[in-house]
Amino acid sequence: MTGTKAAAAQSAAKKAQPAIKAVRKPKPAKGAKTPVRKNTLVIVESPAKAKTIEKYLGKGYTVKASMGHVIDLPKSRMAVDIDHGFEPEYITVKGRAKILQELRQDAKKSDAVLLASDNDREGEAIAWHLRNSIAEKTAAPIQRIVFNEITPGAIAEAVKHPADIDEAKVNAQKARRVLDRLVGYNLSPLLWKKVKNGLSAGRVQSVALRLICEREDEAERFIPEEYWTLEAGFVKGRAKFAAQLAQYRGEKPELKDEQSAQAIIADITGAACVVSDVKTTEKSLKPKPPFTTSTLQQAAANRLGFVSRKTMVLAQQLYEGISVGHERVGLITYMRTDSVRISAVALAEVREWIQGAYPAELPPQANEYAVGAKAQDAHEGIRPTYVKYTPDSMKGYLDRDQFRLYSIIWERFVSSQMTNALSRTTSADIAAGEAVFRASATTLAEKGFCRALKVLAAKEGTGGSLPALAVGETLEPGTFRPEQHFTQGPARYTDASIVKLLEEKGIGRPSTYAPIISVLLTRYYVTRSNKQLVPTALGRIINGILVESFSDVVNENFTAEIEQKLDGVEEQAEDWVKLVGEVFFPFREQVERVMATQESVKGTFDENTGETCEKCGRPMLKKLGRYGFFLSCSGFPECRNAKSLPLAKCPKCGKGDIISRRTARGRGREFYGCTNYPECDFLTHSKPLNAACPQCGWFMVEKHDKKNGSYKACINPDCTYLHSADEEPAPELTGTGEP
Structure with missing residues (x-):
């Protein structure tokens, strides 16, 4: 940036900044006055965002929240007309009818309606549905506004330049939604019939599951030296x-x-x-460039120990607004982005701040970073809205995790514009x-x-x-x-490494990385162990069937190609109906072939344990359930006796079995405890192995650390025995089930 351009940008930055301190009410900058319209209704997605924006807009504006999607496909049926251009059958989302009705009434009393949902495909679809529904109840003009940050200047600028809804972006969202629905609703019945009732599979999540399972296979085949x-x-x-x-x-x-x-x-x-x-x-x-969604999730996982979902929840809070004294301040820009581009105004502001704080570290010109070839570049990189709001100045207004996440965002952005x-x-x-x-x-x-x-x-x-x-x-x-x-074999994926891989391979987009992991965990196809993603027995079975029979669906290159075509729909270079047809019709034919030829594996995982049901006397079977293997009475459903599979004898009381349990809170975190609880309070978070310690006789557990990788160690706190994962297995504990 030349000196003349830098000076002009700095001047623009000053004009766009609110003349406030951290605890004072934000005011629109000089030259950025909010154009007051009588009775203007602004609709955003969340109440937190609504509260922040309403304070910025002031008199003449009412800001309401739609709470996300109010209209979508129903959950109970496919609701896609395959014979008529894949037209989706939308309905009002369950529990949102009252919200939609209130928005319609508010629109009816307004002179203008501005739809301010997020500036991405999902946000555009939300705006599109709202417009179509509200238009029936009001004659007021309905327009779209977008912004990258929730600040007085950005909101004022957005309100000054309303536009029409981007139909191409809506079509891209529609194509993804319909395609995912068609794949899911055709795969799920197949899994119900061939594997187990209640299973489901998704288009993108199945690719991620395959990657996780393949890494697990590599780790198991690896022989340490x-x-x-x-x-x-x-x-x-x-x-x-x-x-x-x-x-x-x-x-x-x-x-x-x-x-x-x-x-x-x-x-x-x-x-x-x-x-x-x-x-x-x-x-x-x-210095490294400002964060994208992917790199933020990676840094938060590696530096702060946050899972991807937690990172995005915290980032959403920082973006929508934090109470600073008696006011609300949006502290960061939009957090779903694959670009590192930074506006000239923001560059001028950060360079001015560096000049005051670290003058010797200010480069002659602003540092520039290349935007990735696959980046959509719709948003700036993730940065603080105002550099002067340093982490230390915000510490009293943020909880511990918000503070830590804001700190790395602020540090990454400011450092990106400093000298080497x-x-x-x-x-x-x-x-x-x-x-x-x-x-x-x-x-x-x-x-x-x-x-x-x-x-x-x-x-x-x-x-x-x-x-x-x-x-x-x-x-x-x-x-x-x-x-x-x-020597250590390939490490299991963590949230950070799987997100990095998905981005490198072009699978998913910034808004989908965290949901992909969450879906796999919710379905219990994958669990977390020592912050690593481990496929469950059920997940590996599902993956095996999908890889064998639907190699295209779980092919990373094919999935990345679909992502590119969805981008093409948004850029009006692809027709969404044609895209869906090219994927769906061959897929449906394959589903029909597999349905007719694939042998069912239902019940093949049942195994007689030799134990007798204490309630009815029938044999107890080892069965595969949603949460892995468990013991169930063979007399089901007449006898519903079921219990967790024993993993080891309790070393504390010697009478009970160690079984897997899940916490009521914390999204079902797994731990291992004694069946004699509460009389015996033994528990551990390390998974017991079906092997006894050769030194003291207690059972072994699976552990992992950076130095040793995965290894087996004795659970006895007074025993020093541990050995690497490559050693010969210790003698089996008698009378226990399989791990």
Whole structure:
């Protein structure tokens, strides 16, 4: 940005900012007066947003909420006319009739109606349905307004420029909705008949399930290999530091067992330790661009431990408005976006703020970031609406999680417009006989954009600190520390990694990433374990059938192609009816073939356990249910005795069984407890394995951490036994069911 353009943009930014402090009432900026219309009704999606916008608009405006979709497809039937252009049969959403009636009455008393639902496909469809319904009751003009942030200036500007509804965007939403309904309503009856009643499958969710199941298969097939590392301690004066074995006899060492490590130790013990090389390198570190929906969910998962759904709920709250003193302030821009583009006004504002806070870190021109080839670029990147509302100034008005999320959004945006940081790495090689050990330490020579980072700050230094070393000087040797490791297989997906993969493959869009994961969890096709997404037995069965019989439906490339065609509908380059037909008719033929030829697997998972029902005396069966395997009386439905499958004997009381349970709150989080509760209060969140600890006899559990990956460990707090997942299984516990 040139100096003239930057000055003009800064001037525009000042005009668009409200002349308020954090606790004062926002006022429209000079030159951005809200055009007052008598009795104007503004309809948004949520009450929180309505409350914020009504305060900004003031007299002459009434702002009401539709509570999302008020008109949609019914849940009880397919409601798509396949023979007449896939025309959907819309109805008033159950429980929303009163809301719609009130909106109609409000519109009837208004001189104008402005539809201000979210600026995306779903929001456009909501506006379209509202317009069609309200138009029957009022002669007032009905128009559409959109905005990227809920601020006085943005709302005033939107109200000044109402427009017609984007029919192409509505058609894109209609195509997705109809296509998903047709796929779901044809697959579900097939699953009911062939697998189990009550099952369902979705078009995009099934692709995500396939990816998760394939990763699980890879992890199970992986065979860990043992390897060792050798660390040596060195002393110079009062300074002590460690170095890793880098070479032995001129080659990179491969230590496959402890004997290999001990042989090197024996060979070099007593040898002089001389510094053979010292190097210092510098690396320029560029700041990252502002968040998109995907990168925000990834950062919130990795830095804050938030699942995707929680991240989006918190972001929605920050976007719609937070009570700051006696007022409400929309703190961030729209949170469903795949673009990193930033407006000139926002760039001028952040550069002005950096000039005041970190003048040495302001680059001569604004930093520019490339928008991805697949990005729709309808919105800016996610940023704070006002940079002056720093996280510290907002801390008293936000709860802990809101504050943490707002902090990373603010930090990421501000740092994106600062200078590069400079890292400096010093490496030293120490020769000991025929071995060379290497130590390194990294520091930030110039902080640059890192000055704005607190929550997002990286740890400085990657190898400890090093004393000043010179080539040729002799060091005092310390101790040698050989350490055993095992190679790690592919990690299970987390919320962060699956969202990243979906975005890379073009599957779904910013508004669908979190719902995709939520649907899989709700259907219990996937569970979370140590923040990892693990397919259940039921999920793997469903995936197996879909992969075998409907490879196109769960094909990632085919799904990405559909996403591109939906974008084409929005851009008026594709016809939505033609698109749906091209996908649906071949799919329906395949459903009919599978329905006629696929053997039913219903009941094939039932297994006699040898146990007897304590209520009626009939055999107890191991059956597959929605939440995995369980025990059920073979006399069902006359006898309804059912219970969880025992995983292990309780180590605390010795009488009860350890079974899987679910919390009443927290969306059914799984834990494991004793059947003798409340007499015995033993519980654990680690999944018990059908194996006894060879050291103390208690049962083993599955654990996971960054250092060791997945491994088995003893549940006994007084037992130190643990071993890696590749070792031979311990003896089975007698009298227990399968895990």
